[in-house]
Amino acid sequence: MQPSTSPPDRSHTDDLLRFLAAAPTPYHAVAVAAERLEKAGFRRLAETDAWDGEAGGRYVLRGGALIAWYVPQGATAATPFRIVGAHTDSPNLRVKPAPDTGAHGWRQVAVEIYGGPLLNTWLDRDLGLAGRLVLRGGEARLVNVDRPLLRVPQLAIHLDRQVNEGLKLDRQRHMTPIWGLGDVREGDLIEFLADEAGVPAADVTGWDLMTHSVEPPAYLGRDRELIAGPRMDNLLSVHAGLAALLAAASDDGDLGYVPVLAAFDHEENGSQSDTGAEGPLLGNALERSVFARGGTYEDRARAYAGTVCLSSDTGHAVHPNYAERHDPTHHPVPNGGPILKVNVNQRYATDGSGRAVFAAACERAGVPWQSFVSNNAMPCGTTIGPITAARHGITTVDIGVAILSMHSARELAGADDPALLATALTAFLRGA
Numbered sequence: 232m233q234p235s236t237s238p239p240d241r242s243h244t245d246d247l248l249r250f251l252a253a254a255p256t257p258y259h260a261v262a263v264a265a266e267r268l269e270k271a272g273f274r275r276l277a278e279t280d281a282w283d284g285e286a287g288g289r290y291v292l293r294g295g296a297l298i299a300w301y302v303p304q305g306a307t308a309a310t311p312f313r314i315v316g317a318h319t320d321s322p323n324l325r326v327k328p329a330p331d332t333g334a335h336g337w338r339q340v341a342v343e344i345y346g347g348p349l350l351n352t353w354l355d356r357d358l359g360l361a362g363r364l365v366l367r368g369g370e371a372r373l374v375n376v377d378r379p380l381l382r383v384p385q386l387a388i389h390l391d392r393q394v395n396e397g398l399k400l401d402r403q404r405h406m407t408p409i410w411g412l413g414d415v416r417e418g419d420l421i422e423f424l425a426d427e428a429g430v431p432a433a434d435v436t437g438w439d440l441m442t443h444s445v446e447p448p449a450y451l452g453r454d455r456e457l458i459a460g461p462r463m464d465n466l467l468s469v470h471a472g473l474a475a476l477l478a479a480a481s482d483d484g485d486l487g488y489v490p491v492l493a494a495f496d497h498e499e500n501g502s503q504s505d506t507g508a509e510g511p512l513l514g515n516a517l518e519r520s521v522f523a524r525g526g527t528y529e530d531r532a533r534a535y536a537g538t539v540c541l542s543s544d545t546g547h548a549v550h551p552n553y554a555e556r557h558d559p560t561h562h563p564v565p566n567g568g569p570i571l572k573v574n575v576n577q578r579y580a581t582d583g584s585g586r587a588v589f590a591a592a593c594e595r596a597g598v599p600w601q602s603f604v605s606n607n608a609m610p611c612g613t614t615i616g617p618i619t620a621a622r623h624g625i626t627t628v629d630i631g632v633a634i635l636s637m638h639s640a641r642e643l644a645g646a647d648d649p650a651l652l653a654t655a656l657t658a659f660l661r662g663a
Contacts, residue, residue: 258373
């Protein structure tokens with residue numbers, strides 16, 4: 232069959248690639264999202280201020296997390312929410328409190344392993360450094376050195392003849408990046424980053440810094456039907472949820488729901504933080520929205536009873552070289568549409584009623600979808616879905632996009648799936 236002469240509309244995916252490149256850390260991801268919300272008329276709220284219940288878009292930022300919502304005209308205090316949940320963090324190497332280290336004439340940066348990365352994918356890769364510097368008084372300043380700065384060099388095969396029989400990496404000894412030559416000097420890295428951020432090094436009293444691959448995201452394949460890039464787990468879902476919220480907010484009239492985007496940090500290490508899904512951030516925002524509209528605890532209970540959350544995170548596409556690792560009757564493929572993730576032991580929160588909500592949204596949007604379930608002999612991962620369902624008592628459905636190389640420094644997905652996910656999420660938030 233000859234390939235089509237008319238290329239598909241990839242404008243959403245084009246924008247996703249730009250978003251991935253602009254968001255090397257959770258802090259940058261929410262900053263980019265906040266900028267787009269502001270341009271669409273959303274107003275940032277301080278958690279320390281009193282909130283009003285007027286119609287319109289609102290959002291709150293805390294660290295690497297963002298909660299945004301749109302109160303449509305005609306919404307009452309008991310109007311239920313439609314929530315897209317996602318997370319902003321990805322596995323990587325993060326800078327330790329005393330970062331300056333090295334030996335034998337090499338200057339290195341001390342790092343700690345964050346989440347569950349595929350460690351070998353960080354070897355011999357040009358790395359940048361990004362995150363936030365915290366100044367005296369608590370102001371946070373974003374910094375992004377998006378050029379080759381660090382490298383974790385692999386041992387030459389001549390010094391490890393058995394390496395191709397099985398690579399074993401010690402997280403403490405083998406994963407320390409190099410960034411130069413010479414004597415180790417305390418304060419060197421932070422002085423360098425302070426200069427990059429345009430602040431006095433003496434004013435920097437704290438930091439949250441992490442490595443990222445500087446190779447830009449890109450289309451891949453003969454027909455450019457795939458995309459390769461970093462942090463698609465799970466900025467692909469954050470980007471799709473943001474697009475869906477902005478589309479829902481552009482509608483006139485009463486949607487029947489209050490659409491919400493909840494983008495949490497720290498999912499990759501269990502969600503137990505003030506910016507994670509197990510913290511109070513989402514619940515506080517929803518409750519305060521109800522109360523700002525003149526609601527009571529009775530209205531809150533009624534609103535929550537009708538609320539549904541789609542927990543959107545990446546899942547596993549069938550791997551052509553390891554098909555036996557997948558369930559034999561569930562083989563999600565790239566560009567086959569978003570996946571519904573099911574685990575009867577509640578590692579995913581999906582049940583039959585949640586499946587019906589997701590299926591209806593896809594049907595209204597004209598979007599194909601697939602089912603994912605793990606091989607019974609393989610342990611199943613989890614998401615913010617079960618945490619959200621249990622903490623808030625709301626119907627939650629786990630969905631996502633099927634990818635390969637999950638938790639690699641560079642992951643692989645279908646080029647059409649991001650737009651298909653965003654289209655389904657838009658139909659869900661509109662509730663039509």
